[in-house]
Amino acid sequence: MLKDVICKLDYSNFEEIALVIFGLCFLAIVWGATRLKREATDRFSSIPIEDSVVDPWKGGK
Amino acid sequence: MCCVSGLRHRTMAIGSVSGTGQSTFTINSKDGDKMKEVSVASANENATRQATSGSQSAVMESFSYNDGIVRMFVTATIIWGLVGTLAGVLVALLLVLPNLFSGLDPNISALLSFGRLRPVHTNAAIFAFAGNAIFAAIYYSTQRLCKCRMWSNTLGLLHFWGWQAIIVAAAITLPLGITQSKEYAELEWPIDLAIAVVWLVFFGGNFFMTLWKRRERHMYVALWFYIATIVTVTVLHVFNNLVVPVGLGKSYSVYAGVQDALMQWWYGHNAVAFFLTTPFLGLMYYFLPKAAERPVFSYKLSIIHFWSLVFLYIWAGPHHLHYTALPEWACTFGMLFSVMLWMPSWGGMINGLLTLRGAWNKVTSDPVLKFFVVGITFYGMSTFEGPLLSVKSVNALSHYTDWTIAHVHSGALGWNGFMTFGMIYWLLPRLYQTKLWSKKLAEWHFWLGTIGILLYIVPIYAAGITQGLMWRAMDDLGHLQYPNFVETVQSIVPFWWARVLGGGLYVVGVLMLAMNAVATWMSRPSKYEVPIYTAARLERGYQDVPIPPSKLAGVPVLEAAVAIDRVTKMDWHRRWERLPLLFTVLTTLAVIVASLFEIIPTFLIRSNVPTIASVKPYTPLELAGRDIYVSEGCYNCHSQMIRPMIAETQRYGEYSKAGEFVYDRPFQWGSRRIGPDLAREGGRQSSFWHWEHFNNPAQRSPGSVMPSYGHLLVERLNFGEIQKRIHAAHFLGAPYDQELTDAAGMARTQAEAVAAEIIAQGGTVSFEGKLIKESTAIALIAYLQRMGKDLYRVDTPVPAPSEPTSDKAAEPTSDKAAEPASDKAAEPASDKAVEPAPDKATEKSAEAATAPVPL
Secondary structure, three states: OHHHHHHHOOHHHHHHHHHHHHHHHHHHHHHHHHOOOHHHHHHHHOHHHOOOOOOOOOOOO | OOOHHHOOOOOOOOOOEOOOOOEOOOOOOOOOOOOOOOOOHHHHHOOEEEEEEOOEEEEEEEEOOOOHHHHHHHHHHHHHHHHHHHHHHHHHHHHHOOOOOOOOOHHHHHHOOHHHHHHHHHHHHHHHHHHHHHHHHHHHHHHHHHOOOOOOHHHHHHHHHHHHHHHHHHHHHOOOOOOOOOOOOOOOHHHHHHHHHHHHHHHHHHHHHHHHOOOOOOOOHHHHHHHHHHHHHHHHHHHHOOEEEEEOOEEEEOOOHHHHHHHHHHHHHHHHHHHOOHHHHHHHHHHHHHHHOOOOOOHHHHHHHHHHHHHHHOOOHHHHHOOOOOOHHHHHHHHHHHHHHHHHHHHHHHHHHHOOOOOHHHHOOOHHHHHHHHHHHHHHHHHHHHHHHHOHHHHHHHOEOHHHHHHHHHHHHHHHHHHHHHHHHHHHHHHOOOOOOOHHHHHHHHHHHHHHHHHHHHHHHHHHHHHHHHHHOEOOOOOEOOOOHHHHHHOOHHHHHHHHHHHHHHHHHHHHHHHHHHHHHHOOOOOOOOOOEEEEOOOOOOOOOOOOOOOOOOOOOOHHHHHHHHHHOOOHHHHHOOOHHHHHHHHHHHHHHHHHHHHHHHHHOHHHOOOOOOOOOOOHHHHHHHHHHHHOOHHHOOOOOOOOOHHHHHHHOOOOOHHHHOOOOOOOOOOEOOOOOOOOOOOOOOHHHHHHHHHOHHHHOOOOOOOOOOHHHHOEOOHHHHHHHHHHHHHOOOOOOOHHHHHHHHHHHHHHHHHHHHHHOOOOOEEOOEEHHHEHHHHHHHHHHHOOOHHHOOOOOOOOOOOOOOOOOOOOOOOOOOOOOOOOOOOOOOOOOOOOOOOHHHHHHOOOOOOOOOO
């Protein structure tokens, strides 16, 4: 059945569909990343040089 | 940083994180030259104690890190680094001195041919050297980032010894010719099974259980890259290595031709992505801030970097197959996503280099940072070049040339090698709890290595571009300017010599590292100190901070607007970063969705692989010959794919069609042309020419860098083995009939015919006291004479039964339906060529317009 479904697809548009999927995901990730507060990102980026545990919510959102 | 004072021993008592997300921290740290508390790690692992912090209670646990396993992986990295780079210099030497081992016994020199040793070099460099390096990095950093010991010492040891056993098995089987002949996936199925167990169960199991038991709620970016590595490599390895075993050392891929090519380069490209890139990026994100004592430049950029890489890399594989028989849409996919890869790759490079902001003064004096800076720069260079090479018009020039080799080595020697060396120099004093033996020697290593890389890649870039331009050069009359392929090879030999020198310098650098490591190890304390840490166990009932109320609540707007406003306040990514299971699922989804977009249509849509009625399965002898071709690693120098370009069709003949490869398991398109393409080799030369050429290539083809394959002339072909290979091919879809019961007999008959032709052309009945009709070379010649001829096969009527057939004469084909296969007029095969033996099974299906596609 899967084979029938796939055979009916117009795969000539797959590049465009893939590009749109990636574009949407990319925009979502960029948007999510830019909303992170400076205090939080500063703390996360310091994790490797800190021996203490970092609280993900400390320092505001 | 390379001294004992750099060691920081610290005991922590850390408060709890409450169920509502409110937290309090009490951190008591004690820095000192030596820890008073020294004990065996395992004795303390389970020691827990109850502690209080303010008004809240938490279970405090004592633990230590397992650095023993890191020491083992670091040692293995150095040893295999030496082996891998020495093997590289050896194969580089074999190109300029092809007769280096000609004085040895043919059976010994067979083990040391370029075709067999090149996979030893690539496997040693990738899986042994880089593999052990990433394991060292992951075991060291994961424990620190998770604030807990690796979950199981036993799994760690099983992982270490299992991986070394796999490497040793590879080093033994590849020179013996036991190979699948798929680049970077050459190992045969028993070893592949071992890899799956060691990678997923021992390594993956230990890693994910450590994540599960971690004491640090937040997963740092390096851990995301490790998760992506483990998940994706598992998927790639399993699906690319699906085979039907024929024996312990032989199997046939379940994929054929075009589909096999797509699977292989989906694997091959992503092996580079998820074995040589993502774990090294994890390494960079952990060890670079450590060495520079600076936080990573931009955490936001690292989020974008990670997800963009994971999303984009997996699509890019088909750019290795531009202008081949792979469908056009798949190649466009590969190119499009490869070009987009440039953005996140440079995002990572910039993030790495800018992490050194304010610390550039340290780079001048710290060899660790020097290695990291140059390593990251090479990452940027090779990730710029990768997208460039994926553009079709550039690829048309670069593909099959040494340009690709230069590109690969700028990444491997510069990025993987230098990041590994930087990490090892940073780790050595910490792991062995003493000073680095010689900082000056490390500096020398850095400079020798840098010069070595440049001396390697610059001439090879020149060689690649020279090759590409010479192959396509045409004169005013539209003829090839360099029709003799050997001429194009000879023009780049001086560049190959320069590569030997550059590679040699790089090896000397690795030797310096080995010396430094041994000397540092010798000055270690009599007993390693094991610092004990305490931290709170993560609470199981932990819940995220509630989503803040929407500012739109109570405002007269649509409910949907309120819902969207709340969703935007949820900080999705921050939540994911504390949920390893969800994070792993999302990463897996990103990889699998992208893969299925390419793989499903290629496998299920018939029109992607148009079949050709005249293309028939190989005869038993040809199949045996093909297996010898695979075993000798001929694909390392010869392609079997003529691209639709004037220069190629003039040089090699009609361009290759997808339908020509439906019985090719594995596909043998190759990725490099040290010798000419062989896709239409059938009938080009006489069988006697091939016989002589195997014995002494330079005699038949002056200037050739092909080594002698004299052992094939005296080795006996095992006719009894052929039967089960025919059965396996039949199981996979090849329409055999009489071959299923009499493969050996049919193979002997065809071998006699080929031998008779050689004798008629000037050969002898026996060679070194052995009948030539029983030699393995006869099977290989039968295969070579078949290559590319099916497209032009004109089936001739069955000869009358009364006509006697000579033992020595070649047998005519007997298919009833005479159908020209291509839209071009069918061309008669060379009169010197031997037609394959009659194929009764294919006679039956010859009338069909299309043959079934073996999937």
